[in-house]
Every structure is written in C-alpha cells, then in structure tokens.
Amino acid sequence: MIAGDCSDRRSARLLVIEADGTMRDLPRTTLAALFNPGDLVVANDAATLPASLWGTHVPSGKVIEVRLAGWLSPPDPTRFLAIAFGPGDHRTRTEDRLLPPALAIGDRLRLGPLEAVVECLRDHPRLLELRFLDNRAAMFAGLAQHGRPIQYAHVPERLALWDVWTKIAARPFAFEAPSAGFALDWCTLQAWRRRGIEFAALTHAAGISSTGDPALDARLPFDEPYRIHECTVALIARAKLRGSRVVAIGTSVVRALEAAANPDGSVLAGEGIASGRIARDTALHVVDTVLTGVHQPGESHFELLRAFADDALLAQASAALTAGSYRTHEFGDSVLYNLPTAATTAIAGASRV
Template identity: 85%
Template sequence: MIAADRSDHYSAKLLVVEADGTMRHLPRSSLAALFNPGDLVVANDAATLPASLRGTHIASGEAIEIRLAGWLSLSDPTRFLAIAFGAGDYRTRTEDRLPPPALAMGDRLRLGPLEAGVERLLDHPRLVELRFLGNRAAMFAGLAQHGRPIQYAHVPEPLALWGVWTKIAARPFAFEAPSAGFALDWNTLQVWRRRDIGFATLTHAAGVSSTGDPALDSRLPFDEPYLIPERTAAQVMLAKLRGSRIIAIGTSVVRALEAAANPDGSVRVGNSIATGRIAQDTPLRVGDTILTGVHQPGESHFELLRAFADDTLLARASAALAAGGYRTHEFGDSVLYNLPTAAAAGERKPERSP
C-alpha cells in the first residue's frame, strides 16, 4: 500500500476569497503569512480509522464490505452506524457498487479476525447499526490488523493508513480524513507561533463523504461526536475578547465549534455530538474564516460553505477554481473563504441549533 499522492505542500494551490469578492491565486505554502497576530487557527486532530472492512455475511456466505460511518454511542465504542456493500472494492465507483447481501437483524458478519452483529436495519438497504463482538481492545486490535482506510476510485493505488493521517493526527476517531488539515505542515505551524498566531485543536469524528446513493448522500453528514479541550475553549474566548479572527481548518471544525457554541460565541468544554446540518441560513457564532478543500455544489461540505458566503460568490469561486485547474477530492488543493460573518462582526442572527 502507498501513501496518497497529495502533492508537495509547496506546489499545492490556494484560492483566497475575500469579503469584497476579490480572489487571489496563491501557492498553498503562503498560508503561513496570511493571518494576523492574535488570530486563532483551530484544526481537527482526529486520526483516521481503518474503517473499511471486507468479509463474509455468515448466513449466506456472500462477500460484504462494511464501511464504518459513525459512532452510535460515546459510552460504547463497539457500536457503529455502517454502510454495507456487496462484493468488490474501492476500484469500482461507489455509486456502481453491488448492493450488500440481504441483511436481517441478528445476522453475523465475519470481518477478518472480527465478528460483528447487525443490531438494526435502518431505512436504506445499505445502512445498518452494527456491534462488534468482544471488548473494545479486541475490536481496535482487529481494526488495526484487518481494516483499511475508506477509499474511492479516483485514487487507483491502495492507501496506507499513515497516508490518510494529517501531520497533527492524534486520537483515532475519524472515519475519513479531516482532509483540510493536509494543508498544514510543521513549517506553517512554526511560523504562526513566531508571529503570535494562536493554534488550537479539537477532536471531531469526521464521517464518510459519499455512500454511493444520492438519497442517502443527501442525509450527510450523520451525527458526529466531538471533544473540545479546556485549553481550546479558553483560546476561543480570548480571541473573541480581542476581536480577532477564528479560522476553522475544515468543515468538521466548523461543525464542532458551532455545536458547542454558546450565544456569546464561546464554546463549551467536553464531549458531545454534533447533530443537524449547517447550511445557508445557519447563524455562525464562532468561526470567521474557513480553510477547506475544493467542493462541488450539492455536496454536504459545499452546503456548509453557504453559511459563510452567498450563492453568487460561491459560484464565482467555483468558476475560478475550475478555470485554475484546482484539484478536488480529499488530496486536492485548498480554498480560504476570508469573509465577515455574524460571528466576526459581533452580530447575532436569530439562533438555530447547528
């Protein structure tokens, strides 16, 4: 297996979209110089789980692939929301994958050294609730031994697990890489520190980006647990008091910050679950700026960007990205939406749960 060809940090592209509609095409390495002293950058430090598991549906003997898509319980880490496919692998486009064997409650799946039971069938033939048999330690050992990163057909060679970890990856908690974090490297973090630009992390269980079915994709993102450390909450509060920008590295960071937000823009410490969706009319109480990948209209990530920018500006940005040959997908180029939001202006729109 190989690491993804993410392209060198110094050759990747960055489109900066300013509040007045100005757009700048820059090398992504210039990210280190774009913010001001006192600003706070917040990134997702979740490491990516080997969440794709191939095996057998014991009742029928048929092949099955399970893609873990979400934690069902913060107290029981052996229970998951999962997407099921039939025979095949990532080299077939997700939308062309075979359906899974006919599943029933109580069915057992043999997934390498692991065995799992179907706890509940949900309202789509690919969507199930799954519990691994045995304890937490045995489950993680089995994932490490047999699991692979969730992967899509646009990357032809199999990915190594370390190839989907960002430089700041810590706790294994995400189901797909919090890919905006691929824009960060140690040189950028060092420059920010020298320039008194704050850096904080949270841990968010970034979920799957595609299920292969448009109806099911329209329900993304699923509920996602997150953890806000005490130090990060304190840094957010200090940035708010200073009137400094808070820059979210990726949509998963926006979702966690907004789920934990208080009316004054501070954030609550601890574990919780981000539910619902952030979209065009969602008030943003924390983040002022977002660094993200190149997303397409209709994707859940793109829908979140509509909370930062109106459709006209997003359409102009999409046209500039296409004209500039920017790469999409998780190992692609980056966009910085440097736009004033209600959070930045200190204004308060009518509140709505994120």
C-alpha cells in the same frame, strides 16, 4: 506516487477569497504568511480509523464490505453506524457498487479477525447498525490488523493508513480524514507561532463523504461526536475578547465549534454531538474564517459553505476553481473563505461598545 504523497501535497494550490470578492491564486505553502497576529487557528486532530472492513456475511456466505460511518453511542465504542456493499472494490465508483447481501437483524458478519452482529437495519439496504462481539481492545487491534482506510475511485492506488493521517493526528476517532488538515505542516505552525498567531485543536469524528446513493448522501453528515478541551475554549474566549478571528481548518471544525457554541460566541468544553446541517440560514457564532477543500455544489461540505458566502460568490468561486483546474477530493487543493461572518460582525460590534 499516490495522491497523498508529501511532495504532491506541498505542490498544492490555495484560492483565497477576500471579503471584497477578489480572489487570489497562491501556492498553499503561503498559508504560513496569512492571518494576523492574535488570530486563532483551530484544527481537527482526529486520526483516521481503518474503517473499511472486508469479510463474509455468515448466513449467505457472500462477500461484504462494511464501511464504519459513525459512532452510535460514545459510551459503547463497539457499536457503529455502517454502510455495506457487495463485491467490488474502491476502483469501482461508489455509486456503481453492488448492494450487500440481504441483511437481517441478528446476522453475523465475519470481518477478518473480528466478528460483528447486525443490531438494526435502517430504511436503506446499505445502512445498518452493528456491534462488534470483541471487547474494545480486541476490536481496535482487529481494525489495525484487517481494516483499510475508506477509499474512492479517484485514487486507484491502495492507500496506507498513514496516507490519511494529518500531521497533527492524535486520537483514532475519524472515519475519513479531516482532510483540510493536510494543508498544515510543522513549518507552517512554527511560522504562525513566530508571528503571534495562536493554534488550538479539537477532536471531531469526521464522517464519510459518500454512500454511493444520492438519497442517502442527502442525509449527510450523520451525527458526529466531538471533544473540545478547556485550553481550546480558553483560547477562543481570549481571541474573541481582543477582537481577533477564529479560523477553522475544515468543515469538521466548523461543525464542532458551532455545535458547542452559545449565542454570545462562547464555547462549551467537553464532549458533545454535532447534529443537523450547517447551511445558508445558519447563524455562525464562533467561526469567522474557514480553510477547506474544493467541494462541489450539492455536497454537504459545500452546503456548509453557504453559511459563509452567498450563492453568487460561491458560484464565482466554483467557476474560478474549475477554470484554474484546482484539484478536488481529500488530497486536492484548498480554498480560504476570508470573509466576514455573523461571528466577525458580532466581534466588531462588541469592540465599538
């Protein structure tokens, strides 16, 4: 049984961190009973691409693994930011992976049925821009045929593509799973609907979680495109008007909504790019509550949580998660930061006017 097996996910745990600092240890299945009528839950419906590609660096004849890490230009879906490695596989820790063959602009990469060219070398031997020589349809067909999900050493068994798709996965757009969405299932969504809790989706290109190099990891997350539909914007406006909370399922949803936010808490529909980091001094205009995975200090996901909670509370939560042996990584347990944010405070102030 792999870590992403459904039975394993249904046994997952949930740590709820309340506004007064108390913490509750619950089965994650109790998520259906949480939140209040009128609250709006927003999730990322991006399906995960098979973004790990093995092949040959044509000039040297050496083995190379390319992990697609970001869309370079949304109008041209065949160009990507990528991380490259030499021989090895996911069973080797990412930080111990060998460097790729020496790369040069114009080098060809033969990746199964696909061929790509190195268009640009960034300021790190693993970081490059590449363009597939195939058209869009052939590229996606080649990814489906040859690509595999990006995978790390904490899951030794090979993952299939469906292991990294959430229940609401739709458009193939993410490079790693928007894994907070693994907490959702149709029973939970149905229970929320019965209780008057609204649900909406957006599509965000969730990026990679590790490059294997601390200096490069410090730049994460890379710029990530998103798409927010008019119906989601309308539901957010309605929730704000009645003083209800907007609950983000995952840090990718926080990034997208806050990137599209106006200072008054309204959200712009359409496509955009989430750039920069959300961190301790970031004012949140839309999201009131976030459900996320178990993240470690220093990770970009953890840095984002500093916009929701102060360092003392985050340290207390980390200690509780460690003491309780909560599972980390994308198939792990969940944490709900059920805390007032600047967005919540703005709603409360407006409702008193």
